[in-house]
Amino acid sequence: MPRKKTENLDLLLALLMRIASPLKSITVQTTDEMVFIRPEDIAFITTDEKRIVIHDLEGNKWARFDSLAAMERKLEKDPRFFRSHRSFLINHFAVKSLYKGDAKGKVWKVKFHGAIQEEAMVSTLNLQEFKKLMELD
Amino acid sequence: MQVGSITHKLKTGKPVSLVTDNGFLFSNTSELIAFRSDNKKAICSIGDKKYTAVKSYNDMRKLVSSLPGWFHTASGLRVNLNHIASVIAKNDKEYTLVSHNGLKFDLNKAFYEKVQKYYDVKTLQHVTPYSLPQYWMMKLGIRKIEKNIMYMKIPELFKEFSTDAGDTIVVTDLIVNFLYQQVEYIRKSDEGSPIAGGNVRSLWYLIKPTLSRLDLLDATNHYKTLSSVLGKMVEHRILSYMEFELYEYGLWNVGLYNPHIIFLAEKRSHFQFLQQVQDHAGVTIFATEGQPSTMTCEYFCEAFKKKVPEYWKHDRIIIINLMDYDPHGYMILDTFIDNLRVFGIKHPTEIKLSIPENYTDLELEFQHINLEKEDDDDVGNTILNKWMKKTEGINGNKWGMEVDVMMLDRPRVKELFLAAAESWFKIQPPVQRKIWEEVYRIIG
Numbered sequence: 001m002p003r004k005k006t007e008n009l010d011l012l013l014a015l016l017m018r019i020a021s022p023l024k025s026i027t028v029q030t031t032d033e034m035v036f037i038r039p040e041d042i043a044f045i046t047t048d049e050k051r052i053v054i055h056d057l058e059g060n061k062w063a064r065f066d067s068l069a070a071m072e073r074k075l076e077k078d079p080r081f082f083r084s085h086r087s088f089l090i091n092h093f094a095v096k097s098l099y100k101g102d103a104k105g106k107v108w109k110v111k112f113h114g115a116i117q118e119e120a121m122v123s124t125l126n127l128q129e130f131k132k133l134m135e136l137d
Numbered sequence: 138m139q140v141g142s143i144t145h146k147l148k149t150g151k152p153v154s155l156v157t158d159n160g161f162l163f164s165n166t167s168e169l170i171a172f173r174s175d176n177k178k179a180i181c182s183i184g185d186k187k188y189t190a191v192k193s194y195n196d197m198r199k200l201v202s203s204l205p206g207w208f209h210t211a212s213g214l215r216v217n218l219n220h221i222a223s224v225i226a227k228n229d230k231e232y233t234l235v236s237h238n239g240l241k242f243d244l245n246k247a248f249y250e251k252v253q254k255y256y257d258v259k260t261l262q263h264v265t266p267y268s269l270p271q272y273w274m275m276k277l278g279i280r281k282i283e284k285n286i287m288y289m290k291i292p293e294l295f296k297e298f299s300t301d302a303g304d305t306i307v308v309t310d311l312i313v314n315f316l317y318q319q320v321e322y323i324r325k326s327d328e329g330s331p332i333a334g335g336n337v338r339s340l341w342y343l344i345k346p347t348l349s350r351l352d353l354l355d356a357t358n359h360y361k362t363l364s365s366v367l368g369k370m371v372e373h374r375i376l377s378y379m380e381f382e383l384y385e386y387g388l389w390n391v392g393l394y395n396p397h398i399i400f401l402a403e404k405r406s407h408f409q410f411l412q413q414v415q416d417h418a419g420v421t422i423f424a425t426e427g428q429p430s431t432m433t434c435e436y437f438c439e440a441f442k443k444k445v446p447e448y449w450k451h452d453r454i455i456i457i458n459l460m461d462y463d464p465h466g467y468m469i470l471d472t473f474i475d476n477l478r479v480f481g482i483k484h485p486t487e488i489k490l491s492i493p494e495n496y497t498d499l500e501l502e503f504q505h506i507n508l509e510k511e512d513d514d515d516v517g518n519t520i521l522n523k524w525m526k527k528t529e530g531i532n533g534n535k536w537g538m539e540v541d542v543m544m545l546d547r548p549r550v551k552e553l554f555l556a557a558a559e560s561w562f563k564i565q566p567p568v569q570r571k572i573w574e575e576v577y578r579i580i581g
Contacts, residue, residue: 019142019146021139024257025256029264029271032225033223034223034262036256
């Protein structure tokens, strides 16, 4: 296949990936319903005691009895997800801004597009890789 | 690649023409939520509106047959799962699919498997893995009820909480959902609990008028129903007494120096002695006053875990106890240890002080209780025999000892306690700060 065509296909695939995740929906349990959340609609996932909390782009929070590590494995084939911190798995397609969380720059935080008020953390250990993803390096 | 999701997001699909009052509407399959058969016609749902398709139901069925996300879910019904937000399991045969805009569609058992495979889940009954509280919430029939139960009209209450025949209210169902609704209100509110400082009765007074309107206050004592249901919900970690901010007056105090050692007594009258020991050794003290209440244990465990946050890593929890040497005393201790486990304090080591070895021969001979002759409804022969098997009573006789006999000689009990705790102390007594001495000095 000519190089140009391959590049175009890659670009198309990347664009499609932006639109929808290649993975199945994530399920969460409420009192009487099993709710399906599309991975592309997730802003970030964090931990809370023995549960994880999924924050979607509409600002809803969904609890799931699971570990962040298991969720990371489940979502590893979706390029939008990045383990930014021990307690955060973020959708970097949904990130709006990155900023220093303290004066020394030991803590970095991200804000998201959509209706999300909460911020997620980026550890110094993962900062370099995250900057690469966001084309800052 | 989830092609269905992409077409859904891009709002592209195969074209579909729909009939309107004065002409036609041109849409596509990705915008359709579902269509059902009606006299060979296809009635399509788009948003919250319904239209008849120009094509017949059969033709529409063929049109979507190869499209990802479209499924046959019930007789004469095709649903686009890309529009489905959730599923409700009515039982293990009937399910309801709920769209993002709240429309509901049947999913019958015959079509269940394909839908389950599409979502790639083990079951549509519940999420896996799921927590025990979630399991119990489903088991107890807890559901999301929009309207405040206290302000529901009688027909609404019957619609929500009656038996299948619709003529009798299921009181436990009403109370379980009332309690869950109340705790959900508290969780979402910034104001805290409206019954802060109250007790379980305060919750009862909130639901009593509703039960009165339903004429349900005559026959059964439903205060008991409420407190037992509440206890069950707490035990299954669905909610906690602390969330209601109920007043708790338990006789306990977490120690400053050796909090991992719990000195436990069965009787209220021994609490002052426990306080003296706490002042001397800095241990945790607790008087159960008979069967310990779940609420007291919850408050105690929360305070205890704050003081000894990682006990499972560093400290063994030791319960040195002053219980009657009889089946009752043993049952109280078992309940206490069970309650600790419910609230996250597991595998304690327990050391009993009131055992025959710690009494004098004279005390055993003259102060024992003949358990066979004791009139106790709670302790039948089976329980007594089990206890005998475990302890051998006193010299093989079905005899017990009231701990009060030992408590007549308090220096001896203190000595026994210190000997039992000696190898577990992190800070050797006497400790520096004597809390109760300070308290009594202040209050005179």
